[in-house]
Amino acid sequence: MPETILRASHLGITFGGLKAVHNFEIDIKEGELVGLIGPNGAGKTTVFNLFTGVYKPTEGTFYLGKQLMNGKKTHEIVAAGIARTFQNIRLFKKMTVMENVLIAFTKDIRYGLPGSILRTAAFWKEEADIRDKAMDLLSVFNLQDKADWNAGNLPYGQQRKLEIARALATNAKMLLLDEPAAGMNPTETAELLACINTIRRKFNISILLIEHDMSLVMNICERIVVIDYGEIIAQGLPEEISHDPKVIAAYLGE
Amino acid sequence: MNQKKERLRKLWVSLLGVCVLGLAVYAADSLGWIDNYIRGIFIQCCFAIIMVTSLNLVMGYLGQIALGHAGFMAVGAYTSALVTKAIGLGIKAGAILPMSNVMQFFIGLLCGAVAAALFGLVVGIPALRLRGDYLAIITLGFGEIIRVIIQNLAFAGGKGLANGQAGQALVGILKMNDIYVIFGVTAVCVAIMLAFVRSKFGRAIIAIREDDIASSSAGLNITFYKVLTFTVSAFFAGIAGAIYAHRGLGTLQHSDFTFLKSTEYVIMVVLGGMGSMTGSVVAAIILSVIPEALRAFSQYRMLIYSVILVLMMIFRPIGLFGNYEFSLYELLRGKLTGKPPRSGRSAAKGGA
Ligand SMILES: Nc1ncnc2c1ncn2[C@@H]1O[C@H](COP(=O)(O)OP(=O)(O)O)[C@@H](O)[C@H]1O
Ligand SMILES: [Mg+2]
Numbered sequence: 001m002p003e004t005i006l007r008a009s010h011l012g013i014t015f016g017g018l019k020a021v022h023n024f025e026i027d028i029k030e031g032e033l034v035g036l037i038g039p040n041g042a043g044k045t046t047v048f049n050l051f052t053g054v055y056k057p058t059e060g061t062f063y064l065g066k067q068l069m070n071g072k073k074t075h076e077i078v079a080a081g082i083a084r085t086f087q088n089i090r091l092f093k094k095m096t097v098m099e100n101v102l103i104a105f106t107k108d109i110r111y112g113l114p115g116s117i118l119r120t121a122a123f124w125k126e127e128a129d130i131r132d133k134a135m136d137l138l139s140v141f142n143l144q145d146k147a148d149w150n151a152g153n154l155p156y157g158q159q160r161k162l163e164i165a166r167a168l169a170t171n172a173k174m175l176l177l178d179e180p181a182a183g184m185n186p187t188e189t190a191e192l193l194a195c196i197n198t199i200r201r202k203f204n205i206s207i208l209l210i211e212h213d214m215s216l217v218m219n220i221c222e223r224i225v226v227i228d229y230g231e232i233i234a235q236g237l238p239e240e241i242s243h244d245p246k247v248i249a250a251y252l253g254e
Numbered sequence: 255m256n257q258k259k260e261r262l263r264k265l266w267v268s269l270l271g272v273c274v275l276g277l278a279v280y281a282a283d284s285l286g287w288i289d290n291y292i293r294g295i296f297i298q299c300c301f302a303i304i305m306v307t308s309l310n311l312v313m314g315y316l317g318q319i320a321l322g323h324a325g326f327m328a329v330g331a332y333t334s335a336l337v338t339k340a341i342g343l344g345i346k347a348g349a350i351l352p353m354s355n356v357m358q359f360f361i362g363l364l365c366g367a368v369a370a371a372l373f374g375l376v377v378g379i380p381a382l383r384l385r386g387d388y389l390a391i392i393t394l395g396f397g398e399i400i401r402v403i404i405q406n407l408a409f410a411g412g413k414g415l416a417n418g419q420a421g422q423a424l425v426g427i428l429k430m431n432d433i434y435v436i437f438g439v440t441a442v443c444v445a446i447m448l449a450f451v452r453s454k455f456g457r458a459i460i461a462i463r464e465d466d467i468a469s470s471s472a473g474l475n476i477t478f479y480k481v482l483t484f485t486v487s488a489f490f491a492g493i494a495g496a497i498y499a500h501r502g503l504g505t506l507q508h509s510d511f512t513f514l515k516s517t518e519y520v521i522m523v524v525l526g527g528m529g530s531m532t533g534s535v536v537a538a539i540i541l542s543v544i545p546e547a548l549r550a551f552s553q554y555r556m557l558i559y560s561v562i563l564v565l566m567m568i569f570r571p572i573g574l575f576g577n578y579e580f581s582l583y584e585l586l587r588g589k590l591t592g593k594p595p596r597s598g599r600s601a602a603k604g605g606a
Pocket of ligand 1: 018044046
């Protein structure tokens with residue numbers, strides 16, 4: 001019986017009267033890939049913002065493993081093991097590809113101010129170690145040759161990949177991907193799918209994936225949750241979802 | 255290991271560079287070129303360098319506008335001056351064992367730096383919740399508050415809080431205008447700040463400047479790094495203040511630390527290039543020497559600064575250096591091996 005990684009119950013948030021998310025429930029097991037779909041403005045990104053502490057929930061709770069995460073700050077949530085990417089890519093554009101990944105290792109670096117000022121042996125060793133680790137991670141995404149590039153100069157598809165690499169570098173157990181295929185051409189999308197499969201094999205990580213495009217989600221997700229107007233309207237296996245009249249109505253009524 | 259060798263070589267080249275500069279000063283000194291006037295300008299360059307590089311940590315690297323840097327300089331100046339005065343009195347009274355002036359100066363300098371850092375911490379925690387224009391305004395306010403408090407402290411030369419009048423100067427401060435000591439302090443300060451920005455701290459700060467939401471999503475505690483940078487910056491402003499207080503005139507006035515002083519350092523940071531330490535050093539020297547050279551026009555100094563700044567914004571908005579770092583090592587490496595010098599930071603790298 002696989003363990004539960006992420007669990008939310010009655011989770012919700014109200015923005016000045018608007019219930020952007022209401023009564024959201026989910027239970028994601030170890031290694032599972034769950035899709036979160038719904039029309040534009042349904043509240044998908046808001047769910048991610050709740051899970052990462054960008055917004056504080058006004059109702060309900062959510063747990064990572066057995067740890068209550070409500071009210072924690074974003075960096076504490078990341079340290080606990082939830083990482084994310086953004087719908088509109090947020091890289092450190094003027095920093096190198098390597099540095100983008102190194103940032104995510106910062107919380108594990110033990111040297112402090114004295115070490116960095118005195119340039120101790122421990123300082124150099126740790127810096128070299130995280131660079132090696134970052135390089136390994138970059139090569140999973142086939143970005144190793146572009147480590148010195150400025151992140152902003154990468155082609156679009158590779159920027160998306162780098163963002164995933166950075167999220168993985170936090171050593172997360174739970175990865176939240178917000179429309180990773182948005183704006184990609186079919187080749188890039190296919191590459192991304194392969195990439196996600198590799199990640200799952202290599203890192204044994206649970207993934208919650210937002211995708212606007214139903215057909216893509218149907219392809220890779222084991223389970224799908226559909227929300228509309230901030231509330232869950234259906235959930236189940238991909239084939240069940242694709243025949244659910246409520247889901248069809250929600251998408252047609254868009 | 256190859257990397258280790260290169261690192262050592264870099265260290266030696268930097269030390270060599272500093273020694274060459276030191277020797278140049280020594281040579282000038284032996285030739286009798288350094289009179290009190292030149293000495294004054296030299297010291298002015300030194301504390302300006304520390305002020306500008308430390309302000310650059312907040313403005314260039316963290317990307318926040320801070321207009322109260324002179325306030326932290328004032329804290330460092332007054333604290334160090336009072337400490338060295340107290341030590342002097344203690345020695346006279348026989349309560350403290352005699353020690354050299356340099357020793358007294360260093361104790362004062364350290365106390366001044368720590369006091370300024372504490373102020374930086376106290377100001378930074380609330381202020382850094384704001385950003386942009388709001389942070390600029392609140393730091394300006396804090397800088398002035400610090401100065402006005404000093405103005406009203408009896409022991410700082412003022413007439414006391416009750417009177418609330420413009421204070422007198424703090425007088426009888428220890429003289430410490432040995433250019434080698436001050437040169438050494440300046441070199442060490444710049445080296446420490448360079449080490450700071452070239453560690454996980456500098457990386458984190460630049461990331462926060464680039465995108466704070468992405469930074470926290472990558473696990474950075476943004477508040478921690480912001481407040482830390484602000485505190486480190488204030489620490490070095492305190493050192494600059496200590497140098498200023500002991501520069502040889504023996505007096506200190508609160509009016510030396512108005513917000514116009516803060517603005518001057520802001521201008522130097524912008525001129526040198528936000529995010530370039532070597533740029534800050536060069537700008538600090540240029541803008542400290544130019545007004546002296548144009549002594550006759552000294553009342554037009556702010557005007558000249560403004561014109562320079564406007565021209566800069568038109569023709570080179572990234573500042574003299576942008577975020578390029580001058581490196582003697584890279585220069586020599588290029589000259590000796592014929593390899594092209596690598597760029598200072600990531601600015602020129604990448605690109606399709
Ligand atoms: N900070 C906010 N303040 C007010 N309303 C918000 C805020 N964030 C999101 N919303 C609203 O919540 C709803 C869901 O948005 P979002 O989660 O971005 O949708 P999507 O499913 O397309 O990702 C939208 O109506 C949006 O306007
Ligand atoms: Mg969205």
